[in-house]
Amino acid sequence: MRKVHTAESLVEIAHLRNVLESEGIACVVRNDRLGGVVGEIPFVECWPELWVRQPGESLRARALIDEALQSVEDGEPWTCPRCGEEVEPQFSQCWNCAAPPPGSEGAR
Ligand SMILES: [Zn+2]
Structure with missing residues (x-):
């Protein structure tokens, strides 16, 4: 250890x-x-x-x-594109509705 x-x-x-x-x-x-x-x-x-x-x-x-x-x-808190909640930067999806951060879709 x-x-x-x-x-x-x-x-x-x-x-x-x-x-x-x-x-x-x-x-x-x-x-x-x-x-x-x-x-x-x-x-x-x-x-x-x-x-x-x-x-x-x-x-x-x-x-x-x-x-x-x-x-x-x-990081900075991001705003969920689906439900509008503010999400801490360390989370890769919305804590409320599990939507991905803005820009993560369609970036490919
Ligand atoms: Zn959300």
């Missing part, structure tokens, strides 16, 4: 776990308790951590994480 990422946000950790698992990298989240003692102990050690099971995959995992974080920072 090797730690590849730590983030204040459990949402971010969960997203990155999905990214890694979709690439076939087995990973584990530690310190995933929500709220609770975290607010009283402001140390980074209490933040959620993402670990990969196979140390040999840690470099690839880090590269995927960098890529995922970069795309989140670069």
